[in-house]
Amino acid sequence: MTDREKYKKTFSALEPERDYLEKITNAEVIKMKERKHVSIPKLIAACVAVVAILAAMTAGAYAADLGGIQRKIQIWTKGELTDAELNITTDGSSSEYTLSYTDENGETRKSEGGGIAYDFFGRERALTEDEIIEHLNEPQVVPEDDGRIMLYCRDQKMDLTDKFEDGVCYVKLTVDGKPLYITVTKEGDHGCSMSTSPRSYPKPAK
């Protein structure tokens, strides 16, 4: 018998006793797609409004076919509570949404995204409306047109531009009385990625 065979036979006798499945049965994972922002210039905003009215006329049939939900909600955008319209479509196992609102300059802004939730057994389900709204109010890092990199979290704003070292910035916020550790990593010339954790600073993205 080779050393490797002896070693394998020896260590295969070690058996864990714990029921790992039971320990994490109630946990649930939510996967969100990246939130994409689409700016709609003022000039075509009027056209969009017309299209929106036409779309609203057929909204019932649309919702019935695709499991669509349309809501007037308030979300935090750049530190301000803002009225927005949220449209959610689901196909049973995934959700897609579009969010439109008017920004501080009077421009109509549109974001798109979606995601999937996995239950413990790996089965996919569509995200609920509450989960999507929660996602929309998560902290955001926004590279502004003037070159600044801003962090927004509900009513909190922070200019991160000069806080990066070797392309990484660490920020601790307090949200609902609890700490939130945020790691922001620069990606390329203008992009940033962000990770959050309630316990400690996440590792920077590679």
Added chain:
Amino acid sequence: MRLPTETVIEKYKQNLYAAAFSVCRSPEDSEDAVQDAFIKYHTSVKEFETEEHLRAWLIRITVNRAKDIASSYRRRNSVPLEEYTASVPFETREESELFTAVMSLGEKYRTVIHLFYYEDYKIEEIAEILGKSPGAVKSRLSRARQQLKEMLKEEWNND
């Protein structure tokens, strides 16, 4: 790709436990390390390129977590190693002696030798998992084999 957590637990729990034990030398600490690794998998949104990629990720998470636990103040380590060794259903005296010999090695040697002999990883792969240079891994592996040979004599061939 991702596998359901239930499948991952069933498929990898023994290997991860053995890997954690090679670091912690404690059943309870090893169980904690493995549990944390499974929770990390379950709550992660990470996509894996292949199942081999998933396996390497799980082992890396488990080994790192086991190292953290082994060096922490709140380490439980409630069952003496000798007592635990006596409770493992080894089939032969040689197996028990090999286990005892491996456990007597330093942690950095145990981990490398376990990944090499039990998980069949190559030196470069072990280096990547542990975040060490291939040269350091090669040196540790050589030193660990040498120590095992000294302890086990003809029962260890260094093959």
